[in-house]
Amino acid sequence: MAETDFLVMRNIHKSFDGTQALKGVDFSARLGEVHAIVGENGAGKSTLMKILAGALQKDSGEVILDGEPVSIKSPLSARRLQIQAVYQEFSLVSHLSVTENILLGQMPTKKNNWMVDWDEAHHLAEQKLAEIGFTGLQVRLPVSSLSVSHQQMVEIAKAAVTQPKIWILDEPSAVLSQEELKRLFEIIQVLKNAPALILYISHRLDEVFEIADRITVLKDGELIGTVKPNETDENQLIRMMVGRTLGELYPHRSPKPGQEILSVKGLTGEKVYHDVSFSLKQGEILGFFGLVGSGRTQVARGIFGADKVTSGEIRLNGKQLHIRSPRQAVKAGIALLTEDRKKDGLVLSCSIVDNASLATMDQVSRGIFLDIRKRNERVAFKVKELSIHPDQINTIVRRLSGGNQQKVILAKWLLSEAKILILDEPTRGVDVATKMEIYRIIGDLADRGIGIILISSELPEILGMSDRVLVMKDGRTAGEFNRAQASEESLLSCAAGVAS
Amino acid sequence: MSNAENKKMGFGERIMNALKGFYANFSTGQIRAGGKRQWVNYVFLLAFFILLFIAASLTDVFFSYANIGNLLRQIVTNGIISLGMLVVILTGGIDLSVGSVVALASILVSGMIQNVGLPIPVAILIALCAGGLAGAVNGFVISRFKLQPFIVTLATLGAIRGLVYVYSQTPITPQDPAFREVFGTPILGPFTLSIIIMFIAFLVAGFFINRTTSGRAIIAIGGNEEAVRLAGINVRGNVMLAYIISGTCAALAGVLLASRLGISQPSLGGGFELDAIAACVIGGAILGGGGGSVLGTLGGVVTLGLIDNLLNLFNVQSYYQQIFKGLIILFAVLARRKDK
Numbered sequence: 154m155a156e157t158d159f160l161v162m163r164n165i166h167k168s169f170d171g172t173q174a175l176k177g178v179d180f181s182a183r184l185g186e187v188h189a190i191v192g193e194n195g196a197g198k199s200t201l202m203k204i205l206a207g208a209l210q211k212d213s214g215e216v217i218l219d220g221e222p223v224s225i226k227s228p229l230s231a232r233r234l235q236i237q238a239v240y241q242e243f244s245l246v247s248h249l250s251v252t253e254n255i256l257l258g259q260m261p262t263k264k265n266n267w268m269v270d271w272d273e274a275h276h277l278a279e280q281k282l283a284e285i286g287f288t289g290l291q292v293r294l295p296v297s298s299l300s301v302s303h304q305q306m307v308e309i310a311k312a313a314v315t316q317p318k319i320w321i322l323d324e325p326s327a328v329l330s331q332e333e334l335k336r337l338f339e340i341i342q343v344l345k346n347a348p349a350l351i352l353y354i355s356h357r358l359d360e361v362f363e364i365a366d367r368i369t370v371l372k373d374g375e376l377i378g379t380v381k382p383n384e385t386d387e388n389q390l391i392r393m394m395v396g397r398t399l400g401e402l403y404p405h406r407s408p409k410p411g412q413e414i415l416s417v418k419g420l421t422g423e424k425v426y427h428d429v430s431f432s433l434k435q436g437e438i439l440g441f442f443g444l445v446g447s448g449r450t451q452v453a454r455g456i457f458g459a460d461k462v463t464s465g466e467i468r469l470n471g472k473q474l475h476i477r478s479p480r481q482a483v484k485a486g487i488a489l490l491t492e493d494r495k496k497d498g499l500v501l502s503c504s505i506v507d508n509a510s511l512a513t514m515d516q517v518s519r520g521i522f523l524d525i526r527k528r529n530e531r532v533a534f535k536v537k538e539l540s541i542h543p544d545q546i547n548t549i550v551r552r553l554s555g556g557n558q559q560k561v562i563l564a565k566w567l568l569s570e571a572k573i574l575i576l577d578e579p580t581r582g583v584d585v586a587t588k589m590e591i592y593r594i595i596g597d598l599a600d601r602g603i604g605i606i607l608i609s610s611e612l613p614e615i616l617g618m619s620d621r622v623l624v625m626k627d628g629r630t631a632g633e634f635n636r637a638q639a640s641e642e643s644l645l646s647c648a649a650g651v652a653s
Numbered sequence: 654m655s656n657a658e659n660k661k662m663g664f665g666e667r668i669m670n671a672l673k674g675f676y677a678n679f680s681t682g683q684i685r686a687g688g689k690r691q692w693v694n695y696v697f698l699l700a701f702f703i704l705l706f707i708a709a710s711l712t713d714v715f716f717s718y719a720n721i722g723n724l725l726r727q728i729v730t731n732g733i734i735s736l737g738m739l740v741v742i743l744t745g746g747i748d749l750s751v752g753s754v755v756a757l758a759s760i761l762v763s764g765m766i767q768n769v770g771l772p773i774p775v776a777i778l779i780a781l782c783a784g785g786l787a788g789a790v791n792g793f794v795i796s797r798f799k800l801q802p803f804i805v806t807l808a809t810l811g812a813i814r815g816l817v818y819v820y821s822q823t824p825i826t827p828q829d830p831a832f833r834e835v836f837g838t839p840i841l842g843p844f845t846l847s848i849i850i851m852f853i854a855f856l857v858a859g860f861f862i863n864r865t866t867s868g869r870a871i872i873a874i875g876g877n878e879e880a881v882r883l884a885g886i887n888v889r890g891n892v893m894l895a896y897i898i899s900g901t902c903a904a905l906a907g908v909l910l911a912s913r914l915g916i917s918q919p920s921l922g923g924g925f926e927l928d929a930i931a932a933c934v935i936g937g938a939i940l941g942g943g944g945g946s947v948l949g950t951l952g953g954v955v956t957l958g959l960i961d962n963l964l965n966l967f968n969v970q971s972y973y974q975q976i977f978k979g980l981i982i983l984f985a986v987l988a989r990r991k992d993k
Contacts, residue, residue, distance in 0.1 A: 459883055483885025497883055500876035502943035511873055511884040514866040521865045565884065 159184040159350055160205075160319060165214035167200055174200045176374040177214070182367070184318065185348035187341060189355065189365035192394055193584035194554045197374040198354055202321050205352075206238035207231035237317035241324045241582075243308045247297040252278040254296050255311045281310045286343045287336075300446070302333035309340060319350045326360055327582055330445035330610055331645070338364050356584060358387050359613065370394055395586055402589055403617035404596035410620065411435035412470075414604045415573055417456065420465035425451040426628035429465070433573065433604040438595065440619030440639075441608040443648050448628040449608045450492055453575045457489040458482040469573075483512055488571035490562050492578040492608070498562050499550050506532045506546040509564040516568075535564040539594065556587030563594060574598060577608040592618060612641055624648050700935075700981065701952060704959045712966055720962070722843035726913060728958035730755070730906045731928045732851045732951070736858045737788075737902030738929040739950045743862070744895045745875040745942025746802035750791060751903040751929060753813035754784050755922035758907030760817055763825040763917035766832060773832055781904045787813055788900020792893030810926070817919045826916045836912040847909045854902070859947040867891055875942025931978065932957055935985040956981065 158181040167175040175197045182188040190198045203209040205216065207225040215222050218234060225231050231238070245254050252274050253260065261273040278292040287306045296304055305325065312320070322341070326334050341364060345351050355361055361368055362382045370377040370393040377393045415433040420426070426448035433439050441449045454460045456467060458476040467474045469485055476482045482489070491498045499508055509532045510517065517528040529546060536544050539560045541553075550561055559579060566574060576595065580588045595618060599605050609615050615622055622639045624632045624647040632647040708715040734751050741748045758780040765776035787809065795805050836847040862868040870891045873881045882888045903925075911917045934940065935956055936949030957978065964974045 457883070478885075479883050480885045480887060489883060491883060497877065497879040500873045500880050502876040503873055507869060507873060510869075511881065511886065514869060514886075518866050521867060523864050523866055523869065525864060569885075 157183050159219055161217040162201070162205065163215050163217065165201065165204060165216075166212045167197075167204060167209065168212060174374050175204075175211075178371070178374070178376045180369060180376060182350050182352065182369075184350050185345060186366040187345055187351040187353055187364050189353045189361040189368045190371065191355065191358065191361060191368060191390065192371035193586060194556060195373075195584075196371040196394070198371050199323065200374075201371070202238065202323065202352060202354060205231070205319070206236060206321055208238070232315055235316065235318040236321070237312045237315060237319070238321035238323065239305075239308055239312055239325065241327060243304055245296045245304060245308060245311075248295050250295055251282075251290060251292040251299070251307050254307055255281050255292075255314065257311065259314070278310075281314060282306065284343075285310055285313055285340050287340065301328045302330070302336070302445075305329070305337070306340070309344075313344070316347070317349060319352065320344055321352045321354070323354045324356065324582065325353070326355060326357060328445075331612075332444060332649070334360070356582065357611070358390055358585075361390075362387070372396055391585055402585075402592065402613075404593050406596050406600065408437065408599065408620045410437040411602060414470060415456075416468040416471075418466050418468075420452065420455060420467065421463050422448075422451050422455050422628075423461055423463055426455070426625075429625075429628075429630055431623050431630065431633070433606060435572075435604055436599050436602045438599050438605045438607055438618055438620050440615040440622040441606055441625065442610075442612070442615045442622055442644050443625035443631075445610060447625040447648065449625050450577055451628075452625070453489060453577055453606065453608060456482070457487055457575065459489070483569060483571075486570070486572035487575070488512070488566035488569055488573065489575045490559075490566060490577060490579055492581065494555075494558055494562060499558055501551040502549065504547045504549055505536065505541065505553075505561055508550050508561050509535060509546075509568060512565050512569045531568060532564065535567055539564055539567075540590070554584075554587075556583040556591075559583055559587070559591065560594075563591070567598075571603065573604045573606070575606045575608070578610065579607070580609075580611070580614065612644060615639075615644065616641065626650055700956050700984075701959065704956065704963060708959070708963055708966075714966055715963070718843055720966070722839060722845070724958055724962045725843065725848045726837075726845060727961065728954050729847045729851045729913075730910050731925070731932060731957065732954045733854055733902050733906040733909070734925055734929040735932040735950050735954050736854055736947070737899030738926070739933045739936075739938055739945055739947065740858070740862070740871060740895045741802070741899045742930075742933050742938045742940060743875045743942060743945050744871050744892050745878065746795065746892070746895065747806065747930070747940065748788075748791065748896060748899045748903075749803065749806040749926045750787065750809040750813055751899060751906075752922035752925035753810050753817065754787050754900055754903035755907035755910065755925055756817045756917075756919060757787065757813055757820075758784050758904035759911040759917040759921050760821055760825060760919055762832075762908045762911050763827045764821060766827040766829055767825055773829065773835070777908050780908050781901055784900040784902075784904020784907070785897050786900070787904075788897040789893060791900065792896030795896065796889040796892040821919055824916050824918045827911070832912055833915055836909055847913065850905075850909070854905075855947055855951055862947060867894055871895055875944075928957060931982050934982060953985075 160182045162178065162180040165175050165178045165180070166173070178197070178201060180201065190202070192198045200209060204211045205225065207228045207230055210226070216225060217223070223234055225234065225236070246257070255278045256274055261270045261277060262268060263270045275292050282288065282290055282292070285306070287310065290303060290306070296307060299307065305328070325337060329337060341351055353361070353365060365382055367379055367381055368385070368390065369379045370390065372394060412435055413432050414435045417432070418430045420429040429452050431439070443449045451460065455462045456476070458478045458481055467476065474485055476485065495501060500511070506529055510528050514523065517524050517531065532546050536546055541557050541560045541564065550558060553561065579595070580591055583591065595605060595607070607615065607618055616639055619639065620636055622634045622644060623630055624634070624644055626648055631650070634643060714720055734755065738748055738751065761783055762776045762780040765771045765779055766773060771779070791806055791809055794800060795802050837845050839845050841849065862872065870881060870886050874888055874891060878888055907922070910921065932953035933945060933950050934953070936946065936951070936953035938945030938950065960977055960981065961974060964977065
């Protein structure tokens with residue numbers, strides 16, 4: 154072990170209810186590096202990080218910081234040791250201003266000691282933001298009025314007040330577009346040069362290769378190895394993560410698009426998108442690519458009747474549709490898997506069977522009376538088909554992993570026998586193995602003749618899955634590419650508005 | 654579970670499974686896979702048995718025929734109101750107007766019988782419809798304009814009370830003895846028709862919540878309204894239905910109370926909403942939606958009724974009863990605190 158190791162975690166054990174989450178992990182990292190931690194869901198990376206952040210207590214093992222053994226009993230003691238975690242769920246008070254959030258608990262006061270010195274406060278907040286290389290934000294605005302990526306910057310600026318030596322960034326990129334990601338990486342460079350240790354957790358391997366100085370792979374609660382990005386490649390990393398060769402990430406398909414099933418002409422929403430036209434054939438996977446804020450999600454919601462559409466026409470099998478509510482869309486055979494499953498995709502407090510049957514209760518009832526047996530049989534069948542784990546249909550969905558939660562939503566829409574499936578970021582926050590399964594399922598569905606619209610911020614996903622790609626920019630369709638024309642460069646330059 | 658597996662199990666196991674299944678049918682999907690924290694679901698049972706034990710050891714009056722009948726008659730009102738309240742709480746809402754609806758139904762049924770001279774069934778029907786209508790107004794305003802249920806039902810709590818006084822500022826006493834006798838005469842052991850109605854109401858509610866499309870939709874709405882809307886379910890209609898159920902339940906309780914008391918005061922029912930909410934919470938309902946069960950609510954109702962009954966038997970002043978009730982509610986919530 155090098156002397157320069159600032160953080161050493163030795164022989165860390167942790168178990169929950171009898172299952173070993175960490176089986177003696179030895180992990181070390183240095184100041185001034187971005188150290189990525191990768192692994193499938195359940196590999197133990199969050200557990201390890203939470204122990205470091207004081208959110209969980211280890212069963213045994215020791216943590217050594219700068220040569221001194223330390224005990225981290227709570228998030229507060231972690232903070233005293235200058236360890237700072239930034240989680241996916243922000244800890245911001247949404248109706249307070251940026252200033253108040255950054256300076257929470259340490260607002261400057263005037264000489265009389267009890268009045269808030271607002272001028273000084275705003276000035277300080279701007280300064281804190283500038284320190285992480287972020288300028289131009291209106292610090293007086295309430296946090297709720299900011300975009301998600303700006304909220305994340307505020308979160309980081311707030312954390313930076315304590316001048317952490319160790320940063321734990323848990324899936325910081327999950328909500329960011331390509332461009333925002335660039336900005337985040339710049340900020341990470343600033344933080345790293347403080348100097349500090351950046352522990353970076355992500356599912357997106359391409360990012361990890363871009364930002365990390367070293368990569369540590371965890372699997373089933375054990376540390377598999379630590380590698381340098383220039384000494385490995387994605388395939389090797391995936392092998393380390395899943396313990397076997399996975400084969401191709403994307404399924405091989407020979408698409409045979411049938412008749413046109415959906416045609417959208419001049420669709421215009423209340424604010425975000427204008428004059429969007431496209432068509433979709435049976436058995437076709439149409440990729441929807443664009444930067445966050447380009448209107449992809451809104452178009453999907455408009456077609457599905459979740460938001461109001463001001464003008465334009467939607468034709469299903471040539472027949473004009475007037476969809477004013479999701480209810481009518483579901484009846485017409487359209488399904489939408491939303492981008493944020495916890496926000497509007499699942500009822501977390503309900504069981505698998507309740508969630509999976511939500512859209513199809515009419516099909517398993519006589520009048521108002523549910524046929525429980527029929528409902529349970531149908532759901533159990535889908536649970537098996539999609540290999541949802543656990544397969545107990547009464548399990549509360551909250552207890553499932555992200556990938557399995559996503560499969561429950563897929564089960565819901567498969568049961569509805571939708572003809573058109575709109576998938577908005579279907580693999581967000583899902584581990585590699587489950588990703589592959591979801592890709593396979595999507596491919597199967599297309600082969601069965603279902604028309605699929607695949608919305609994604611991940612270029613490889615769009616390129617790997619789509620038969621045709623539509624690019625959106627600033628609420629308009631900016632270009633259409635068939636499989637042969639679509640490449641990383643062509644799509645990105647089109648989405649960013651660079652003439653190619 | 655397949656039949657083959659069923660045969661392999663011992664008799665005891667099968668009984669246990671049947672019991673679990675029964676409980677599962679009446680809970681709302683709150684069953685946890687890990688058995689660790691399941692005991693909190695039985696908090697009310699624990700409280701119930703402790704109270705029963707105290708009762709049995711300290712007094713012989715408690716198990717008398719008369720007292721049991723009395724106890725059951727007393728819990729009918731809160732029992733039926735709590736059922737409606739539970740359905741509303743399951744949607745993530747709350748109904749503060751139930752006390753005023755009780756008064757409205759009570760004064761209407763007495764007024765229709767005594768002053769208008771309508772037949773008893775017609776009078777009851779009118780009172781129930783009035784309650785349903787009050788619920789429909791609550792539900793419509795809440796679901797259509799997306800207002801907070803707390804505020805909306807706080808407004809109707811006041812407005813309906815005013816309406817009651819507009820109708821009659823003085824108590825009305827229905828002279829027809831049949832109105833008292835039909836609900837108040839023991840017909841099955843100590844069980845009067847009002848008690849039987851309450852138990853039937855609990856069965857119907859359990860069936861509604863677990864076996865109907867609307868029931869499942871209502872539970873899901875309380876968990877995540879937007880997800881339910883995007884699944885193509887009529888959220889507005891189902892929320893409105895929940896408030897109509899609550900209003901109708903409160904009206905039914907009002908009718909039965911008028912029959913039991915023999916007089917309808919316009920001031921009747923103040924604070925009833927708190928007892929109903931308390932019963933639901935003791936029984937495991939989560940304010941804001943996402944949990945609650947019919948069986949639990951029945952447990953909450955009985956527990957609250959037992960406390961009143963026992964303290965009455967021991968001649969404890971009602972002020973102390975209030976304190977004791979408050980403590981029980983806090984205990985129930987505390988026991989569940991880590992459950993989220």
